[in-house]
Amino acid sequence: LHPLLEPVLAPTYGIMVYQEQVMQSAQVIGGYSLGGADLLRRAMGKKKVEEMVAQRAMFVQGAAKQDIPESKANEIFDYMEKFAGYGFNKSHAAAYALVAYHTAWLKAHHCAAYMAATMSTELDNTDQLKVFYDDATDPKNGLRFLPPDVNHSFYRFVPVSRQEIRYALGAIKGSGESAVDHIVAVREASGPYTSLFDFCQRTDKKLVNKRVIEALIRAGAFDSIEPNRALLFANVGLAMEAADQAHANANQGGLFDMFGDDVAPAVEMVATRPWNDAVKLAEEKLAIGFYLSGHPFSAYAQEVRAFIKTTLSRLTPRKEPQLLAGFVTGIRVKMGNRGKMAFVELDDGSSKREIGLFGDSYEVNRNKLKEDIVLVVQGKVSEDSFSGGLRIMADRIYDLGEARSCFARGLSLQMNGNADVNRLKALLTPYRDEENGGLVRISYSNAQARGDVALSQGWAVRLDDSLLLALQDWLGETAVKILW
Known part of the structure; x- marks a missing residue:
């Protein structure tokens, strides 16, 4: 920028890194006092237009006294202003760098423990948990999550080995810390739960109510006891009533004495058809916030592959339109020069692809753009010279029912x-x-x-x-x- 700035920026290779360098530059180029330079730094951080105009005039005037042209002075001021909007002071930046080093070391050498601790700080933030989960299960980290389990999980995420993390009961929507702590305390005091009725009988329904139990079932926390989630879900009320009756009889004494102190007659559940994979994963997402036990497209893969053979990972550019399909994991709608446009992320388990809809294509299909459904897309696949990947433009979109009817x-x-x-x-x-x-x-x-x-x-x-x-x-x- 200018030879006078060389000693100021030399320690950081010519780039402003610290707020102190903004102040030093104001002193060296603009002739500011130390107090005046600090006022300039504050003004830049607050971005007050009138104050910045006055400060720029003072800076250019001070630079002129050192034979620095107005254009060069304005260039330096712009550079300082751009940096001052986000820079830290040196001690703050050093502290951040040290924390970054420590956390990077922990993640590299104790990944399971680090990710379990990190995710435990965001139990109520599903979106952030999904980011951490994707990072942890990425092949470069290679971690595996064990499902939530009333007989093994705790309120927080727990590393059970260097490569495995037990999912937290506290990360299930609708659970609550007091309810989970009670579940764990009862389990540790008198052994694992053996059935839904046993769970209802041994826990306090004031803490662990029907809503909590239903959330745990949706999340798969009872799968090790009974894998048919639909059966458990349909019988929660029956199990709670039976547990209440058992407590009442125990208080009266005598009726269940033949079974011993801790044994009660089994409750016959009402038979219920198991959820299919699609329903099971949809219910799971309600409780956890994302799909944990399987990929949502897998429930539809066999059917879709009957008429669309090519997976998203094997798409190649062609002149003629192609059919592709995937589970909708994200939708972005933007306003462009030609009206609204949408970008839909599809995932079929083999890869993720972004599909673009513009102009009439967007208007015709916009009512079908919903997350967590399977979409079949007919569109043009071409090379994207900007990203080096593929550019997919949709002409027509079908939901799965329409696709079945059509194909x-x-x-x-x-x-x-x-x-x-x-x-x-x-x-x-x-x-x-x-x-x-x-x-x-x-x-x-x-x-x-x-x-x-x-x-x-x-x-x-x-x-x-x-x-x-x-x-x-x-x-x-x-x-x-x-x-x-």
Whole structure:
């Protein structure tokens, strides 16, 4: 910038690093006193326009006395002003550097312990926990998280080995420190929990209420006791009532004496169909804030790969439009010169890709842009000379129900002797779509005969998840098939 600044900036190789260098530059170039230089530094930090105009005039005037041209003085002032907006004083910067060195050393040599401690400081901040989780599980760090567990977890994250961290019960939304501390205290005093009823019987429902138990089930904290989360979730009320009844009987005495002091008769739970992977992960996200036990696209991968063979990691530029699919993990909407535009991040487990929608493409598809769903995209894939990666521009977007209707040959239903036509009509009617829907083929069989019947185009339906689930609940999973 100027020879007079060489002794000021030499220790930091010509770059302003400390606030003291701003003050020294004001003294050397602008002829400021030490007190005046500190006032200049404060003015730059506050960015007050009128005060900065006056300070610039004083700086240029002082520089002129040392034969420094006005243009050069303004250049130096701009440089000082830009730095002063974010710089630290030297002692502060040194302290930050030391902390950075210490934490980098801990992360490099004791990664599991460091990440467990770091994540424990952000138990209530799901977004930040996700950042730390992604960093910890990145191959360069290679850590693995053990799931939350009422029999093994604590309120905070705990390293159980140099490569493993037990997920914190305190990081589950709706748990609470007092509830978790009570759960842990009871466990350590009288042994691990053996069932949902045992858990409800041994814990204080004033601290561990129904909302807390449901959150723990959603998060998978009871999986080691009973992996069917839907079964546990549906029977929380029953287990709590049974526990209350057991306490009441124990207080009366005599009724359960035959079972001993700590043993109560087993409670038969109401049978419930297990959650499929998609529902299980959606419920898990409600409790944890992100997907912990699996990748959300995996629940749909087999179906999607029936008509889209290429994964996101294997996309290559082509002149013709391509079909691709992934789980929506992020959406950014911006205002550009030609109106609103959106950038959608898709993840299929093999890679993440950003899809751009501009102009009419955005307006037509904007109602379909939602996080945590599978989207099928038809668009142009080309090389991005700026980033060196791929540039993907969407022409059309389908949700999974639309994609099934568009690309599948139809829907096959195996009735297996169930001839309830009225129920079938009631299930299909809300999803009828004569123009874009998929044809329905019914395979009917009984003890005497079997045959296939194709319904007319007027009974074509949108193949939405809700319709498929309703049909599966009625006919069974194996009786409902999409024909590709």
